[in-house]
Amino acid sequence: MDWNKVGKWCVDSLREMVGEPVAIRRFLGQHRVAVLDPTELEETTSIAMSSVRPWHAWGDEGSTRFSRAMLGWRGAGGGYESFTLELAEFNGFGGEEVLDAWSCDITDVQGLLASKSPLRRHPTLDDFAQVRAPRYISPISDEQLDANLAHSEIRILRSNTDYLVWYGWDGRIFLANSGGSHHFAAARYLAAQLGKPVPLTARLHRYYLNADAVIALAEEFEVFVLSDDAVALCAFQDAMASCRATYLWRPLPAPLDHMRAVFFPRDEDRAARVAREFRRAGAIDLMDYLKTLVAKQDDNVKRIKSR
Secondary structure: OOHHHHHHHHHHHHHOOOOOOOOHHHHHHHHHHHEEEEEEEEOOOOEEHHHHOHHHHOOOOOOOOOOOOEEEEEEEOOEEEEEEEEEEHHOEEEEEEEHHHHHHHHEEEEEEEEOOOOHHHHHOOOHHHHHOOHHHHHOOOOOHHHHHHHOOHHHHHOOOOEEEEEOOOOOOOOOOOOOOOOHHHHHHHHHHHHOOOEEEEEEEEEEEOHHHHHHHHHHHEEEEEEEOOOHHHHHEEEHHHHHHEEEEEEEEOOOOEEEEEEEOOOHHHHHHHHHHHHOOOOOOOOHHHHHHHHHHHHHHHHHOOOO
């Protein structure tokens, strides 16, 4: 028997009993891959509408594997048991508003839903037009602009099948198109070069985060992000069982569902100590991140209302 290991185990157990999260500290040191870099959450700057993270849908039925009810673990008697909790904040975490006839200029549109070309490779629609549709933007003339606008697949000019989308925390206006990406981008480019207005009137879907829900969650929990790596999660569960601190978890919305949010109640001392270790390790503070998005949304709301 290795008495050094036995002695260390006894000391660590005593430290855990008095609330020091020794096992969590060890977990964070041994599984750095699980504590994701903050840039993991950042959205790719591209014209693809799919590059915008759908934070408004984090509380929707069916948007996550466990919907609004979250699974958690807590100390009970001398053990550690699972429980479920439904948080009211996820009943209205985000929302949608539809305006049936909203007007803007073609140059106000900054992204697209669909294209045969890879939208994620392009930071702006001007870049997309120049790289993917050079023959549609030459010569720069009224006739070339009219030819692009006459293209049958620019449906937003002649039917209600295509529509506009705005995400509050992102701030850009996207065209939810079913075709015509190259001709639309070319027409937009030419309109800007010629200084010619091309008005659009269409249905606008506005998506937003509920600032009150974000603030309420932040007041109740400290929330950090972990990778969904199976080995690391097993080690995390063992470490949490050692300190018997309460936590809940929830997968992030797609395409971030390879990560999960772990919630530590602020009103429990053991959980608060674990949260401090996560903060020291540089884990992603999800509530700080979401509060930053809410602040951006406030600014973007002012801008879009001033149009």
